Amino acid sequence: MLISTKGRYALRVMIDLAEHRTEGYVPLKEVAERQDISEKYLESIIKLLVKGKILTGLRGKGGGYRLTKSPEEYSVGAVLRLTEESLAPVACLEGESVSCPRMSECRTLPMWRGLDKVIRDYLDNITVADLTASDSGGNYVI
Amino acid sequence: MLISTKGRYALRVMIDLAEHRTEGYVPLKEVAERQDISEKYLESIIKLLVKGKILTGLRGKGGGYRLTKSPEEYSVGAVLRLTEESLAPVACLEGESVSCPRMSECRTLPMWRGLDKVIRDYLDNITVADLTASDSGGNYVI
DNA sequence: TCATTACCAACCTTTCAAGTAGGTTAATAT
DNA sequence: ATATTAACCTACTTGAAAGGTTGGTAATGA
Numbered sequence: 001m002l003i004s005t006k007g008r009y010a011l012r013v014m015i016d017l018a019e020h021r022t023e024g025y026v027p028l029k030e031v032a033e034r035q036d037i038s039e040k041y042l043e044s045i046i047k048l049l050v051k052g053k054i055l056t057g058l059r060g061k062g063g064g065y066r067l068t069k070s071p072e073e074y075s076v077g078a079v080l081r082l083t084e085e086s087l088a089p090v091a092c093l094e095g096e097s098v099s100c101p102r103m104s105e106c107r108t109l110p111m112w113r114g115l116d117k118v119i120r121d122y123l124d125n126i127t128v129a130d131l132t133a134s135d136s137g138g139n140y141v142i
Numbered sequence: 143m144l145i146s147t148k149g150r151y152a153l154r155v156m157i158d159l160a161e162h163r164t165e166g167y168v169p170l171k172e173v174a175e176r177q178d179i180s181e182k183y184l185e186s187i188i189k190l191l192v193k194g195k196i197l198t199g200l201r202g203k204g205g206g207y208r209l210t211k212s213p214e215e216y217s218v219g220a221v222l223r224l225t226e227e228s229l230a231p232v233a234c235l236e237g238e239s240v241s242c243p244r245m246s247e248c249r250t251l252p253m254w255r256g257l258d259k260v261i262r263d264y265l266d267n268i269t270v271a272d273l274t275a276s277d278s279g280g281n282y283v284i
Numbered sequence: 285t286c287a288t289t290a291c292c293a294a295c296c297t298t299t300c301a302a303g304t305a306g307g308t309t310a311a312t313a314t
Numbered sequence: 315a316t317a318t319t320a321a322c323c324t325a326c327t328t329g330a331a332a333g334g335t336t337g338g339t340a341a342t343g344a
Contacts, residue, residue: 002144002231059321060311089144107273118264201290202342
């Protein structure tokens with residue numbers, strides 16, 4: 001499993017907010033209801049997105065969350081990287097200086113790097129806008 | 143993490159056996175030493191590969207394991223599917239009839255399917271032979 | 285018959301995903 | 315001012331899975 005529920009939910013939140021961005025700040029409660037996700041759990045996910053500056057929160061009555069930029073400015077990869085720690089397909093490619101002692105002689109490492117690139121290329125070239133209802137469904141269709 | 147140590151080790155075993163296939167049956171002990179993997183743990187991984195018929199074991203003195211077919215007949219994907227249960231990038235695509243109630247209306251599902259395809263296409267088009275020392279390193283190089 | 289080697293079953297330990305629970309601070313409408 | 319709304323914060327729980335270990339049994343060749 002490359003992408004956990006956290007990542008999947010994060011994306012769904014982004015799409016939901018994109019589809020309701022004309023309404024100003026949208027309370028978490030509404031998103032949770034529409035998306036059928038527990039408010040409390042969603043809270044912990046949204047916190048990561050706020051910290052990552054891809055959405056901003058406003059407290060108090062009339063408050064809620066909204067996207068800081070427009071939907072086509074967020075790649076799916078960028079969203080997932082905020083919740084997933086790592087999108088690397090194998091442990092060997094995680095972090096920065098993971099030094100596997102076999103690295104230099106490893107027969108499989110280049111192949112894993114290739115897989116990593118294929119995944120990154122895919123996820124970084126789809127935007128949140130591509131996933132909204134208003135979009136006809138472009139690049140990613142099989 | 144899409145691929146666990148089990149899958150990575152399995153691949154390294156296959157490559158090791160491919161590179162030593164002229165020597166007839168190769169004992170697990172030798173593979174474990176060369177690959178720096180605990181014998182006991184490797185045992186449990188090899189069991190899966192034998193069950194999957196991609197290598198055969200022979201008991202007793204002079205025994206060990208060898209590939210049942212030639213290295214270019216095994217795709218990386220085929221090997222990994224024997225150890226990994228699922229290569230699906232998200233839970234929604236696992237198993238056969240996973241019925242997420244939101245499936246029909248899901249904004250993200252087609253995108254996940256696309257990701258799954260990209261990964262499958264990559265892993266199914268590299269063979270164990272491509273990963274051996276004798277190979278110049280073809281398709282998968284970045 | 286003995287060393288070798290594959291095969292088999294059960295258990296352990298640590299980590300992490302996934303989710304709960306309960307409280308605190310800030311903004312706004314009345 | 316004060317009640318209400320809603321974001322923000324910290325800590326805990328639970329279950330499953332990854333990543334092993336331990337201790338055996340069965341076949342084979344010298």
